[in-house]
Amino acid sequence: MPRCELITIGSELLNGSVLNTNAQFLARQVSALDIDVVNQVTCRDNEVEIMQALRTAIDRANLIFVTGGLGPTPDDITRDTIARFFGCGLEFDPRQYRQIVKFFKTIQRETPAVTRQEAFRPAISKPLVNRFGIALGFYITIQRRLLIVLPGVPRELKQMFDTAARPLITRTFPNRARKYSLEARIAGLHEPQIMNRLGKRFFRDRDFEFGIYPAIGEVTIRLKSKDKRLLAVLKRELREVLGLHLFSFENETISEAIGRELVRKRLTLSCVESCTGGLFAKLITDASGASKYFKGSAVAYDDKVKSDKLGVPKEVLSSNGAVSGAVARALANGAQRNYGTSLAISITGIAGPLGGSKRKPVGLIYVGMSSPLGTQVFEFRFSGERSRIRLQATQRALFVLWKWLKS
Amino acid sequence: MPRCELITIGSELLNGSVLNTNAQFLARQVSALDIDVVNQVTCRDNEVEIMQALRTAIDRANLIFVTGGLGPTPDDITRDTIARFFGCGLEFDPRQYRQIVKFFKTIQRETPAVTRQEAFRPAISKPLVNRFGIALGFYITIQRRLLIVLPGVPRELKQMFDTAARPLITRTFPNRARKYSLEARIAGLHEPQIMNRLGKRFFRDRDFEFGIYPAIGEVTIRLKSKDKRLLAVLKRELREVLGLHLFSFENETISEAIGRELVRKRLTLSCVESCTGGLFAKLITDASGASKYFKGSAVAYDDKVKSDKLGVPKEVLSSNGAVSGAVARALANGAQRNYGTSLAISITGIAGPLGGSKRKPVGLIYVGMSSPLGTQVFEFRFSGERSRIRLQATQRALFVLWKWLKS
Numbered sequence: 001m002p003r004c005e006l007i008t009i010g011s012e013l014l015n016g017s018v019l020n021t022n023a024q025f026l027a028r029q030v031s032a033l034d035i036d037v038v039n040q041v042t043c044r045d046n047e048v049e050i051m052q053a054l055r056t057a058i059d060r061a062n063l064i065f066v067t068g069g070l071g072p073t074p075d076d077i078t079r080d081t082i083a084r085f086f087g088c089g090l091e092f093d094p095r096q097y098r099q100i101v102k103f104f105k106t107i108q109r110e111t112p113a114v115t116r117q118e119a120f121r122p123a124i125s126k127p128l129v130n131r132f133g134i135a136l137g138f139y140i141t142i143q144r145r146l147l148i149v150l151p152g153v154p155r156e157l158k159q160m161f162d163t164a165a166r167p168l169i170t171r172t173f174p175n176r177a178r179k180y181s182l183e184a185r186i187a188g189l190h191e192p193q194i195m196n197r198l199g200k201r202f203f204r205d206r207d208f209e210f211g212i213y214p215a216i217g218e219v220t221i222r223l224k225s226k227d228k229r230l231l232a233v234l235k236r237e238l239r240e241v242l243g244l245h246l247f248s249f250e251n252e253t254i255s256e257a258i259g260r261e262l263v264r265k266r267l268t269l270s271c272v273e274s275c276t277g278g279l280f281a282k283l284i285t286d287a288s289g290a291s292k293y294f295k296g297s298a299v300a301y302d303d304k305v306k307s308d309k310l311g312v313p314k315e316v317l318s319s320n321g322a323v324s325g326a327v328a329r330a331l332a333n334g335a336q337r338n339y340g341t342s343l344a345i346s347i348t349g350i351a352g353p354l355g356g357s358k359r360k361p362v363g364l365i366y367v368g369m370s371s372p373l374g375t376q377v378f379e380f381r382f383s384g385e386r387s388r389i390r391l392q393a394t395q396r397a398l399f400v401l402w403k404w405l406k407s
Numbered sequence: 408m409p410r411c412e413l414i415t416i417g418s419e420l421l422n423g424s425v426l427n428t429n430a431q432f433l434a435r436q437v438s439a440l441d442i443d444v445v446n447q448v449t450c451r452d453n454e455v456e457i458m459q460a461l462r463t464a465i466d467r468a469n470l471i472f473v474t475g476g477l478g479p480t481p482d483d484i485t486r487d488t489i490a491r492f493f494g495c496g497l498e499f500d501p502r503q504y505r506q507i508v509k510f511f512k513t514i515q516r517e518t519p520a521v522t523r524q525e526a527f528r529p530a531i532s533k534p535l536v537n538r539f540g541i542a543l544g545f546y547i548t549i550q551r552r553l554l555i556v557l558p559g560v561p562r563e564l565k566q567m568f569d570t571a572a573r574p575l576i577t578r579t580f581p582n583r584a585r586k587y588s589l590e591a592r593i594a595g596l597h598e599p600q601i602m603n604r605l606g607k608r609f610f611r612d613r614d615f616e617f618g619i620y621p622a623i624g625e626v627t628i629r630l631k632s633k634d635k636r637l638l639a640v641l642k643r644e645l646r647e648v649l650g651l652h653l654f655s656f657e658n659e660t661i662s663e664a665i666g667r668e669l670v671r672k673r674l675t676l677s678c679v680e681s682c683t684g685g686l687f688a689k690l691i692t693d694a695s696g697a698s699k700y701f702k703g704s705a706v707a708y709d710d711k712v713k714s715d716k717l718g719v720p721k722e723v724l725s726s727n728g729a730v731s732g733a734v735a736r737a738l739a740n741g742a743q744r745n746y747g748t749s750l751a752i753s754i755t756g757i758a759g760p761l762g763g764s765k766r767k768p769v770g771l772i773y774v775g776m777s778s779p780l781g782t783q784v785f786e787f788r789f790s791g792e793r794s795r796i797r798l799q800a801t802q803r804a805l806f807v808l809w810k811w812l813k814s
Contacts, residue, residue, distance in 0.1 A: 014444040016435025017620045017629065020427055023449075028423025037421040038456070040449040042430075049445070056463075155791075213424045222424065277692025278685030281706045285684025288760055288793055296712035298705045299688045305703035305746055339712055353695055386695055 002173045004030050005061035006040040007053045009068035009078055010152055013042045022067050022157055029161055033169055034176045035063060045069050050081045062145045063169065068152030070135040072114045082149065083122040086140065090120040093127055096136045103134055125149075128164045132156045139168060146172045182223045182231050184238050185248045188399040191219055197241045206230060216388060217395025218254065244406050245399075254398045255283045261405040262293035262343075269401075270339035271297040272310055272331045274322065274348040275365070279394045295339045300331065310334030323348050325366050325377040332368030332375055343404075344370040347397050349380075351389045365393040367400050376400075409580045411437050412468035413447040414460045416475035416485055417559055420449045429474050429564055436568055440576055441583040442470060452476050457488045469552045470576065475559030477542040479521045489556065490529040493547065497527040500534055503543045510541055532556075535571045539563045546575060553579045589630045589638050591645050592655045595806040598626055604648045613637060623795060624802025625661065651813050652806075661805045662690045668812040669700040669750075676808075677746035678704040679717055679738045681729065681755040682772070686801045702746045707738065717741030730755050732773050732784040739775030739782055750811075751777040754804050756787075758796045772800040774807050783807075 006026050012018040020042065027037045038061060043049040050069075057064045069078030083090050097119035104111045121127060121138040128137035128150070135151035137160050148165050150157045186194060191214045203210065208225035221238070225231050239246055247257045262269060273280050281297040284290055298310060303322055306312040312330040320326040331346035349365030356362035363382040368375060378400060382392040413433050419425040427449065434444045445468060450456040457476075464471045476485030490497050504526035511518045528534060528545040535544030535557070542558035544567050555572050557564045593601060598621045610617065615632035628645070632638050646653055654664045669676060680687050688704040691697055705717060710729055713719045719737040727733040738753035756772030763769035770789040775782060785807060789799040 012618065012620065013431075014434055014447060015438040015618070016431050016433075016444075017618055017627075019431045024420075024423050024426045026423075027421055031422040037423075038451065040421060042447040044445065211419060211422070211424055213419065220424075273685075276689075277697070277701075278680075278688030278704065278706070281685030282683075282689050285706070285708070286794065288758075290684070291708050291762075294684075294706075295709040296705060296707045296716070297685065298703060299685070299692070299701075300703045301692070301698050302702040302746070309703070309745065338716065339709070351695075355698075387693065 002035045002063050002176065003061045004035050004037045004063040004065070005057040006030075006037060007050075007057055007064065007066045008040070008042045008152070009045060009050060009066065010042070011044045011075070013068075014044055021154055022152060025154070025158060026065050026067070026161070029166065030063070030065075030169070032181075033166070034179045035169070035173065045075045045077055047077060047081050047084070050078065051085055054082070054085050058145060058147075063173070064145065064147045065165075066147065066149045067157060070118075070137070070149070070151045072112075072118055072134075078149065079120065079122070082125075082140075082147075086122060086124055086142070088123040091123040093119050093121055093136065096121075096127055096129070099129060100134050128160055130156050130160055131163070132159050137164070139165075141172070177226065179224045179226055180228045180231050181225075182235055183249065183251060184221045184223075184235075184242070184246050185252070185254070186219045186221065186242060186245050187217065187247055187254050187395065187402065189219065189242070189245045190214070194219055194221070194242070194245075202234075202237065202241075206234075208234065216391045217399075244403050247402055253283070253286065254395070254402055256287045258284070258398065258402055258405065259287045259290060259293065261402075263289075265405070267343055267405075268293050268295050268339075268341040269343045269345070270295050270335045270341040271345040271347075272335040273297065273299050273346070274301060274306075274331075275351040276347045276349075276390050276394050276397075277301070279390055280345065280347060280397055283394060283398065295341050298335065298338075306331065310338065321360065323350055323360055323364060323366065325368075325379060328366035328368035329375050329377050330368075332370040332377075336370040342372060343401070344368075345397050345401055346370075347393055349389075349393055351386045351393070353386055363389050365389070365396070367393070367397045369400050369404060371404060376404075409442045409470050409583065410468045411442050411444045411470040411472070412464040413437075413444060414457075414464055414471065414473045415447070415449045415559070416452060416457060416473065417449070418451045418482070420475075421451055428561055429559060432561070432565060433472050433474070433568070436573070437470070437472075437576075439588075440573070441586050442576070442580065452482045452484055454484060454488050454491070457485065458492055461489070461492050465552060465554075470580070471552065471554045472572075473554065473556045474564060477525075477544070477556070477558045479519075479525055479541075485556065486527065486529070489532075489547075489554075493529060493531055493549070495530040498530040500526050500528055500543065503528075503534055503536070506536060507541050535567055537563055537567055538570070539566050544571070546572075548579070584633065586631045586633055587635045587638050588632075589642055590656065590658060591628045591630075591642075591649070591653050592659070592661070593626045593628065593649060593652050594624065594654055594661050594802065594809065596626065596649070596652045597621070601626055601628070601649070609641075609644065609648075613641075615641065623798045624806075651810050654809055660690070660693065661802070661809055663694045665691070665805065665809055665812065666694045666697060666700060668809075670696075672812070674750055674812075675700050675702055675746075675748040676750045676752070677702050677742045677748040678752040678754075679742040680704065680706050680753070681708060681713075681738075682758040683754045683756075683797050683801050683804075684708070686797055687752065687754060687804055690801060690805065702748050705742065705745075713738065717745065728767065730757055730767050730771060730773065732775075732786060735773035735775035736782050736784050739777040739784075743777040749779060750808070751775075752804050752808055753777075754800055756796075756800055758793045758800070760793055770796050772796070772803070774800070774804045776807050776811060778811060783811075 125138035133156040137150045140147040211222040213220045300306045311334045336344035346368035352362030365380045532545035540563040544557045547554040618629040620627045707713045718741045743751035753775035759769030772787045
């Protein structure tokens with residue numbers, strides 16, 4: 001069985017300036033090819049430390065990724081260090097150099113002299129072409145091990161993994177134990193509630209791997225098994241036990257799932273937000289093609305905007321306060337009317353850290369939903385920091401909408 | 408000089424399910440204490456692999472963090488493995504157990520039997536109390552090395568670092584070479600443009616560390632030096648060379664800096680967005696206290712909303728198209744009028760991936776800005792994926808606003 005190790009190089013990763021998203025990307029991609037990622041190490045742009053990492057990795061893994069340190073500045077030493085590690089020199093690759101010259105031509109600049117060194121790679125390596133940048137990737141096959149070296153720029157790394165590294169891996173390791181996987185995405189339930197619903201029976205005497213990954217307002221479950229039929233059974237059971245909360249088996253967000261349903265039912269949507277300040281509309285319009293169903297929305301921070309622009313009666317505001325079920329109801333109705341949409345969502349609440357009171361604490365949120373069948377209002381209480389409360393409120397409003405669409 | 412190594416434990420990090428934000432958090436915090444983080448490794452919940460990581464770390468570092476694998480489930484083996492590594496048993500900590508019982512009392516649940524094991528720690532360790540959860544942290548001081556073990560839940564880890572780990576580190580390593588640091592945040596310029604403005608003279612014959620960290624639409628520069636006076640000189644030079652682009656020396660976002668200026672000048676703000684779908688408003692309202700200056704906004708996706716609700720003349724829409732300078736101008740004026748604010752921003756454009764044409768390609772963005780002095784319109788062209796174009800457009804609109812405020 002192939003075992004993979006990831007070496008990410010860069011001082012910026014070790015002083016906390018940059019979040020290591022490359023390690024996650026590679027881990028996910030390699031795992032999807034049914035290869036276990038066993039170790040991930042980060043070291044600085046330092047020859048001794050990179051050498052040590054290479055030695056350990058070659059000792060315990062047969063698929064090794066090295067990323068970062070391939071740029072043209074003096075602290076980029078990955079290329080040289082790998083050549084030295086394998087005791088071979090660097091070699092000029094004229095094909096890659098033509099690629100670099102071409103790259104600068106398309107952005108209408110002359111090729112800087114310093115980038116010539118980008119066209120060098122260890123003599124025992126083979127090139128991996130980078131179509132999005134100038135850093136040359138390469139790979140080395142030695143003693144049944146495959147070492148793949150990619151630039152650290154996330155966009156370039158991703159593109160090169162897709163076009164070059166993945167086919168290389170499947171070709172080099174053809175006899176991987178094929179596993180099937182199933183990913184379920186769940187809204188409106190917390191991790192313990194989900195585990196409770198699944199119960200012990202779900203896990204008993206059946207051979208599969210189980211992972212549960214909570215994010216704010218959303219949980220993902222991932223199942224893996226060699227037995228395709230078992231996965232089909234588990235899929236059916238998940239659907240039964242989780243009902244509408246399970247919004248997708250595809251790798252999609254709840255906004256995308258909502259978009260799909262809106263298109264299918266030829267419904268349109270608008271919204272009005274207070275404490276979430278545009279986050280609901282932002283998530284809805286993350287989905288490309290949202291213009292088919294999303295007409296518009298308002299952020300009504302000011303009470304005057306709520307009454308003048310969205311028709312919330314001043315008495316309703318003064319007698320209930322802006323954070324109230326009555327105002328959520330009036331806002332949803334106002335948006336539906338204003339934008340002429342079949343559906344409208346409203347969110348009003350207190351995201352904090354200031355503005356809370358004993359009767360209306362930070363985290364109190366009202367969600368309104370208008371449809372041709374009438375208007376419903378929901379009250380929620382969330383906890384945590386401002387950003388967390390805003391995201392929870394938005395995710396819950398998305399679930400309210402999703403539930404209505406599927407009921 | 409102390410050298411730090413981070414060991415993050417958890418199979419979920421190696422199959423790509425979870426992004427390792429703990430490593431970045433710890434790296435940043437430890438670096439801020441003038442201790443170099445030299446290595447970071449991730450290993451699975453596997454005794455042999457954890458042991459190997461511990462051995463290597465103790466060999467090359469004197470401050471070692473271990474996180475993750477402290478929960479109550481069977482795959483959480485960090486506690487046991489560390490005890491075995493040091494050849495000592497586990498010891499029951501009655502004080503911690505009382506803490507756990509108390510924790511469950513506050514959430515009105517009985518203490519589950521399985522959590523009793525959470526109150527055990529290696530006999531040679533000392534406890535670190537967790538106020539946000541039930542996982543016990545602990546630390547071990549041995550052979551001039553400090554090993555700190557914290558739970559993997561980010562919220563608990565952060566809280567325990569702040570209350571317990573930081574004071575422990577400063578006490579254990581009192582003789583750190585004190586370095587001063589300076590962080591500058593820059594908008595509206597790309598990394599190469601910034602480097603160009605700084606020039607070689609900036610770096611010549613002066614003893615400081617320099618880091619530059621580009622994000623989408625924003626760049627951070629970090630300088631470090633033992634010489635406090637040199638930093639003051641560099642600060643002045645940065646300000647001269649970068650002008651208005653340098654929006655903060657504090658650790659704040661451009662939205663927060665804008666908010667500060669709006670309050671100071673007693674100005675109010677509204678906005679209307681098309682392709683960015685609420686992202687501008689979301690970023691503005693990320694700042695707590697935004698209700699002081701932010702009145703409201705609209706997302707006008709539909710042309711009918713643009714004309715009916717924001718007063719964009721139908722002829723302007725039909726003769727110029729929704730993505731045009733004329734419409735950006737009319738939208739900014741409409742928002743300013745509608746919400747009665749001193750300033751208004753509008754954004755209209757094509758975020759893609761669909762909807763582009765030869766004359767109006769994906770990435771074409773217009774930003775309008777209305778003020779008491781009139782309305783200005785700016786045209787931009789961005790590239791990349793939908794999410795990237797949306798973020799670039801929003802960041803640029805924020806910079807347009809910032810520039811106006813500071814001019």
